[in-house]
Amino acid sequence: MQFDLTDEQQELVSFVRELLTQRSDSGAVRAVMGTPDGFDRGLWAVLCGEIGAASLAIPEEFGGAGFSSYETHLVLEELGYALTPSPFLASAILATQALLVANNSEASTRLLPGIADGSHIATLAWAAPDGRWRPDQIGVDATPNGESWSLSGEVPLVAYGAQADTLLVIARTSAGVALFEITGESGVTREETSAMDPTLRFTTVRLTEAQGREVAAGGTIDxxxxxxxxxxxxxxxxxxxxxxxxxxxxxxxxxxxxxxxxxxxxxxxxxxxxxxxxxxxxxxxxxxxxxxxxxxxxxxxxxxxxxxxxxxxxxxxxxxxxxxxxxxxxxxxxxxxxxxxxxxxxxxxxxxxxxxxxxxxxxxxxxxxxx
Incomplete structure (x- = not known):
C-alpha cells in the first residue's frame, strides 16, 4: 500500500480545500443547515462542474474522469474537515457505487453522466424499517408488473432522499435481492426526518406500488x-x-x-x-x-x-x-x-x-x- 499522495492528488486536495475555505466556512455552513435543500447548490455546482469531484470514481465511458475511488476518498476527507453539508456521500458514493457494483452498462450510461457533472443528485434507499443496513434485512418488496416492477415498503435514513432526482432502491424479489430505479413519483412519499448532525439530511421513503426499473436482477448484486x-x-x-x-x-x-x-x-x-x-x-x-x-x-x-x-x-x-x-x-x-x-x-x-x-x-x- 502506498499512502503518499501523488502530485495530481495533492493538487486535487489543494483545489478542494481552497474552494471549501472560500465557500464553506463556519458562517456558510450554518447558513445552509436550515435551508430547505440543506446544502449550497452553488457550491455543489462548482465542486462537481469545475473540480469534477463527483466524476473521479466514474469510468470515462460513463462520463466520468476515470480516476479511482481513492481520489474520491480524499475529497470526502476535505468535506469532513469543513463540515460541509453536501449530497456528495449520497450521490457520488452511495448511488454511484451501487450502479458500478450492479455492472449494468445501460443504466450506467443513462444515469452516471448526470451524477458525474452534478446536474442530477442520486441516492440509494437500503435501510430496513428498523434503521439497519444489512444485506439480509431488506424493507422493500418488488413484484413484476408487466414490463416494469411494483415496489412497496418503507426505507428510513435515505441520505438526501428529498433532494434526489434519481432514487435507487434495494428490494427483495423471488430471485433474491435486486437493485431498482424508481421511474415516477406515483406511490412515492418522501418525509424528511431530523438528524442528530444538522449538517446531514435524511428522508424516510415510503413506496406503495411504486413503479421501478430493474437495474440489477435478483441475486446478482454484491x-x-x-x-x-x-x-x-x-x-x-x-x-x-x-x-x-x-x-x-x-x-x-x-x-x-x-x-x-x-x-x-x-x-x-x-x-x-x-x-x-x-x-x-x-x-x-x-x-x-x-x-x-x-x-x-x-x-x-x-x-x-x-x-x-x-x-x-x-x-x-x-x-x-x-x-x-x-x-x-x-x-x-x-x-x-x-x-x-x-x-x-x-x-x-x-x-x-x-x-x-x-x-x-x-x-x-x-x-x-x-x-
Missing amino acids: LELLRARVLTAVSALQVGTAARGLDMTLAYAGQRVQFGRTIGSFQVVKHRLADMYVQLETARTASRAAAWAVANDSDDVTELARIAKVWCSRALDFVASETVQLHGGIAITWEHDAHLVFKRAHATAQLFASPSEVRREVEESLLAASA
Missing part, C-alpha cells in the same frame, strides 16, 4: 462489496472531522490563558493533545488502507472496511469528546463549531453500521472460518 465501499467512504468523513477537531483544539489551547499561561503549555493538556493526534493518525491510516483496497479491488476489502469503520468511529468519538472538554463551556454553545464535531462523531458512528455491529460481524466471520 451487497457486501457495496457496503464495504460505503463504510470506507464514511471513515473518510470521520477522519476529516477528527482533523478539524484537533486543529481547532490546538488553536484554542494556544490562545486560552489560565493562571497567567496558555493552557497548551500545561503538561496534562499536552498529553491529551498528543493522544488526539495519535487517534487521528491511526484512523487516517486505517481509512486510507481501506480506500486503497477499494480502489484496487483487493480481496481483503471487506475486512479493511470493517476495521476502518470501527477504528475511525472510535477515534472521532475520542477526538470530539476531548475537543469539547478542552474548550470548556463554550464548546456546548450553538455559536461554537465544537458541538458540530461532536454531533458528527455520534451520527457517523451509527451510519451504515455501528461499531458494535461490525465487531460482531467480524467475530461471526472468524468463528465461521475456524469451524
Whole structure:
C-alpha cells in the first residue's frame, strides 16, 4: 500500500480545500443547515462542474474522469474537515457505487453522466424499517408488473432522499435481492426526518406500488462489496472531522490563558493533545488502507472496511469528546463549531453500521472460518 499522495492528488486536495475555505466556512455552513435543500447548490455546482469531484470514481465511458475511488476518498476527507453539508456521500458514493457494483452498462450510461457533472443528485434507499443496513434485512418488496416492477415498503435514513432526482432502491424479489430505479413519483412519499448532525439530511421513503426499473436482477448484486465501499467512504468523513477537531483544539489551547499561561503549555493538556493526534493518525491510516483496497479491488476489502469503520468511529468519538472538554463551556454553545464535531462523531458512528455491529460481524466471520 502506498499512502503518499501523488502530485495530481495533492493538487486535487489543494483545489478542494481552497474552494471549501472560500465557500464553506463556519458562517456558510450554518447558513445552509436550515435551508430547505440543506446544502449550497452553488457550491455543489462548482465542486462537481469545475473540480469534477463527483466524476473521479466514474469510468470515462460513463462520463466520468476515470480516476479511482481513492481520489474520491480524499475529497470526502476535505468535506469532513469543513463540515460541509453536501449530497456528495449520497450521490457520488452511495448511488454511484451501487450502479458500478450492479455492472449494468445501460443504466450506467443513462444515469452516471448526470451524477458525474452534478446536474442530477442520486441516492440509494437500503435501510430496513428498523434503521439497519444489512444485506439480509431488506424493507422493500418488488413484484413484476408487466414490463416494469411494483415496489412497496418503507426505507428510513435515505441520505438526501428529498433532494434526489434519481432514487435507487434495494428490494427483495423471488430471485433474491435486486437493485431498482424508481421511474415516477406515483406511490412515492418522501418525509424528511431530523438528524442528530444538522449538517446531514435524511428522508424516510415510503413506496406503495411504486413503479421501478430493474437495474440489477435478483441475486446478482454484491451487497457486501457495496457496503464495504460505503463504510470506507464514511471513515473518510470521520477522519476529516477528527482533523478539524484537533486543529481547532490546538488553536484554542494556544490562545486560552489560565493562571497567567496558555493552557497548551500545561503538561496534562499536552498529553491529551498528543493522544488526539495519535487517534487521528491511526484512523487516517486505517481509512486510507481501506480506500486503497477499494480502489484496487483487493480481496481483503471487506475486512479493511470493517476495521476502518470501527477504528475511525472510535477515534472521532475520542477526538470530539476531548475537543469539547478542552474548550470548556463554550464548546456546548450553538455559536461554537465544537458541538458540530461532536454531533458528527455520534451520527457517523451509527451510519451504515455501528461499531458494535461490525465487531460482531467480524467475530461471526472468524468463528465461521475456524469451524
